[in-house]
Amino acid sequence: MARRLIPALNRVLVEKIVPPAKTNTGILLPEKTTKLNSGRVVAVGPGSRDRDGNLIPVTVKEGDTVLLPEYGGTEVKLDNKEYHLYRDDDILGTLHD
Template identity: 60%
Template sequence: MERCMRTRPHVSGVARVHKNRTHGITSSSCFFKRVQFQVVSPSRKNHVLARPPPLHPLPSQTDMSLRKLIPLADRILVQRILPKTQTAGGVFLPETKLDKPNEGKVIAVGAGGRKADGTLIPPSVKEGDTVLLPEYGGHTVKLGDEEYQLFRDEDLLGKFT
């Protein structure tokens, strides 16, 4: 919805003026304090319409994926490796016949756990390792379009070499 900004002073704060031709009507547009104004009629140059400022959305999931999640303590961020959907012979398997993925790639590792006396226990895996995951458990985290799982170091079943 456009509203008239005729009473607002805009000449002194004009940053730039653009000339454009739309449907055979010449009009000018200018910017005042980061708001674009458009002169609708060449004969009525003091009648200016202001476009509403764009709505800035809240941080989207895509923005969330740009941030890196660093697990705390002995937690490990893992992305499950999806099983192959095609056999060696070229036959595509339906999703109902696929096993739940129990392998994952370590994306990020926390600093490690603490013993009762306060000494640090280093994590048993590092970033990039392929690990064997339990069938259930973990905390699901969705960053952007990707889905990750947070596990404790002691919950991981093994590490592939």
């Protein structure tokens, strides 16, 4: 049975994207060119509440590719896969093709 984590409040569950270490033709890429700290959003929480009790929704949605800070997040292991939990306001932005 696969477990599913639904983040609390304004937290976002992210699976980090590991860039390829070499091209399709077998050329090894330097580590600096492959180091974009990004991930795919797997799940999002409902959001947090302001002082008046109004819901502030999370700004990203499942499936988004996001730019992550170099440090931070909480590592979570589910079914032998590694994920990271971030607060919505820790995510630096979304990446688009």
